[in-house]
Amino acid sequence: MSIYKRKNSRFYYCEININGKTLIRSTKTTKKSLALRFESQLRETLYRQHVLGDRPIITLAEAILEYATSKSGSVNQQNLDTQIRTLNAQLSRVYSLQADLHGLNGGHLTRLVSLRRKDGVTEGTIRLMLTTLKGVVNWSKSAGYLQPENLVIPKLRVNNQRTRTLSNHEEVQLLERLKLNKNPDDYDLVVLLLDTAARLNEIQQLHWESVDLETAELHLWRTKTNTASVLKLTERSLNILKRRYESSTQKELVFPSKAGGLRRTTPKSIQNVYKELGLEGFCTHSIRHTTASKLVKNGMSLFAVSKLLGHSNISMSQRYSHLEQKAVANQAVEILNNN
Template sequence: MSVFKRNGMGNYYIQFNHNGKTYCKSSKTTNKRTAERMERDWRDEIHRIEELGERPRITLKDALNGYVQSKANTGSSVYAKNNLPAIESKMDTSVFIDELRDWDLNKFKSSREADGMAPQTIKHNLQAIRSAIAWAKDHGYQIKPLTFPKVKLNKHRLRYLSHDEEARLLADLDPKRKRPYRPDYEFRPAAENRMYQDNYDLVVLLLDTGARYSEIANIKWSAIDLENGIINLWRPKVRNESIIYMTSRVKDILTRRYSDRVSDDHLFTNLDGQQRGYQSKGIRSAFQRAGITDFKIHDLRHTCASRLVQAGLSLYEVASILGHTDVSTTQIYAHLERKDVSAKARDVLENLHRLTQGELQ
């Protein structure tokens, strides 16, 4: 029989042979007629796939889950997972991907806008759907060409620290500074002082390496070469590695931390001795106390990049340091380079003018 119960109990199972191959699965129902209908549908599907060359179908939900699983153990894993709740709350993910229409995507975009979501967030949501469809295509499922709605991003001023702001920030993060309602440094618990020191050290490393927060917060000692002053920085987001040469203050910090290390594995740890993860409250509070407004931790990376461009490095050189896989990503700093080029052009013209005046005299 093609439809049967194992030991005469529970749900019906479907089993049959096709072209010498055995197919078997649970119908997940105790209703025999339903199971028999499922068997016919399954046989028809296999016939269309193997005899007629049709591709199998997959629901949006299963494609999204497939895409998320494909990103496991990569820098994009959290990003992929974080988009699922929003998509599942605003779209019927039980539909087959080849049944999706352009207006489904436009309706999703409008719904997210009505909820007050930022354009960048909506763009990420749509990109997750696009990636799920691409995953389904790569795995042989039926898809239909779709036109995704465009999302206009708000233009924000590039934010980076002035040297005065950096001085105020580091003064506030100084572990030995006096803190309201707390004992002096020498009388505080060691764990509290270590927390303050971690925040200070982490900010300096971010400022002087231009790395992403997670790249430094979760870095291992095996990536640190103190003797040669090198950090072998692995970038999970783009899956590449950069060699970063230490500034003197970074080397001093790493030398001190190595001598006082609490872990032979990770440079920064949480209370359980594992990698630090995303703990940013103390740093964000320091921004506020130092009077640094409209500033995020990622802007420390912008600060490093902006200073390099202003000092004369090309966008291609800065892209290499930041680990950008496409120099177009580094174009947000282009206006700083143009300003520097304009100043250089002025100096060249001034020199030519003086030379011309000298020859005329």
């Protein structure tokens, strides 16, 4: 018989042989009629998948949960959790989370974008939500699930204001003020960010085994692009790391939290200094823009800067193109004036 009960369970189980393999599943019911229906539906599903080549089906809620689980333990876990909560709350306005993922289409997302605009949120916030959804869909595709046929994820143009950077005066002022903080980590962290143009999480997850004090090199793992980079250290950054290594009681993380684990956000003590100095529109990621802008202004090509920043392609560095044009123009006039 294809359904039966086990001694240690009140539920019926079904046993199905397909393509030389035996599959056993609990029907999760004590009623024989329901168990037979479950077995029949499962047999049909397995036949379509294994014989006809149909892909398995997953609900939108299950896909989002599985995607989030696949990213568990990442350094951006806290931010991802926030995005997942937002995605669940907003998508449910236009499509049931308990419905199958493959039923989602572009019309649902067009309505969702319209609703979010009416909510008054920024285009950047909407795009971040859609980027999270794209991650869910890409995960489900790689996992072999049936895909939506008419899903077009809207591409939003975000008109960012001019990238916020520090002036030379503001940079000096910031570093001098950070020296006064009780925790030397604040000054050290910002200097490393200024001298490497690395992302905050790349420095905060930096291990001592990735620091070569003899060759003055950092070996970074770029979590955003899943690539490795080697960066040369400036003299001041090298001196800071030497001091930290000599005084460190643990030789794992270079910038551990108070509990000894990974830091995940900018320390409040640093954020308070931004506010105290009146650095409007400035955040820790602006330090990366500051260094990149400084390099381009002094003649480094966008291609070279994109490599330093760990961008996946040069188009990511186009925000500095106006600075490159000005630097080239200055180089040209200097050459012409001397010839």
